[in-house]
Amino acid sequence: MKKILFLILFNLFQHANAQNHPENHEKLMDNLASQIKHDTINIGFLLFDGAVLQDFAGPMEVFSKAKSLSHGKYKTFSIGLENKIIKLDNEMLVVETEYILANAPKIDYLIIPGANMKKIEEILANSSLMEKFKKAMSGKNQNIISVCTAAYLLAKSDMLNNKKTTTHFFVAQDFKERFPKVNLITDVRFVEDGNIISSSGVTSGIDAALYLVEKLSGQKMRAMINRALQHDFKIEDKWPVPPNGMRYKMNNHE
Numbered sequence: 001m002k003k004i005l006f007l008i009l010f011n012l013f014q015h016a017n018a019q020n021h022p023e024n025h026e027k028l029m030d031n032l033a034s035q036i037k038h039d040t041i042n043i044g045f046l047l048f049d050g051a052v053l054q055d056f057a058g059p060m061e062v063f064s065k066a067k068s069l070s071h072g073k074y075k076t077f078s079i080g081l082e083n084k085i086i087k088l089d090n091e092m093l094v095v096e097t098e099y100i101l102a103n104a105p106k107i108d109y110l111i112i113p114g115a116n117m118k119k120i121e122e123i124l125a126n127s128s129l130m131e132k133f134k135k136a137m138s139g140k141n142q143n144i145i146s147v148c149t150a151a152y153l154l155a156k157s158d159m160l161n162n163k164k165t166t167t168h169f170f171v172a173q174d175f176k177e178r179f180p181k182v183n184l185i186t187d188v189r190f191v192e193d194g195n196i197i198s199s200s201g202v203t204s205g206i207d208a209a210l211y212l213v214e215k216l217s218g219q220k221m222r223a224m225i226n227r228a229l230q231h232d233f234k235i236e237d238k239w240p241v242p243p244n245g246m247r248y249k250m251n252n253h254e
Contacts, residue, residue: 047097
């Protein structure tokens with residue numbers, strides 16, 4: 001009896017040890033990668049002065065993990081609209097992009113981060129700068145993920161007319177009033193319409209990126225990355241209510 005009990009416990013130990021062995025983990029990763037049928041996906045991050053770090057850092061981390069799990073089927077790179085040296089929101093960080101728009105490689109998905117509304121208003125009022133954004137967003141066979149207030153740039157370029165989109169909850173009413181031809185969806189983390197995926201506030205860019213990974217590489221990969229990031233992936237999400245009826249209006253904070 002003791003011998004039988006010993007053998008049972010020994011087998012259980014061996015099984016548990018095998019489950020935790022690095023070689024088995026690598027085999028699992030290899031198996032997952034072998035199921036991916038798509039070619040390498042080029043993902044460009046369009047950076048500009050005033051861009052919010054979290055808006056692109058979150059999605060970039062998703063695609064970094066997707067690159068590892070897929071054995072290189074995701075390639076990410078950063079693009080400056082005009083210059084390689086970029087001062088991010090509140091000049092908290094200065095980064096250097098790999099490319100500028102003029103010499104960027106083929107882009108399958110362009111990620112556009114948002115900025116604070118003061119910066120967004122400056123861009124919208126600068127017709128020359130808006131033309132450069134429009135050129136960047138109109139690449140042939142190119143898909144777009146906008147994060148947070150970047151939806152304003154797409155809407156201003158008439159790329160969202162008669163399409164569903166979303167943006168940060170705090171500016172939603174202003175967005176609806178300013179762009180009546182756009183179908184703004186509320187209480188969501190992201191929404192897809194045609195070649196454009198738009199996400200709502202800041203960290204929702206992670207959800208949009210996870211959705212794209214699932215769309216391209218399957219639910220298993222999305223779930224693994226979701227767990228690795230300790231993120232709670234959602235599509236729908238009840239938006240917060242601004243305190244005391246506050247809302248954003250151009251040149252005026254109510």
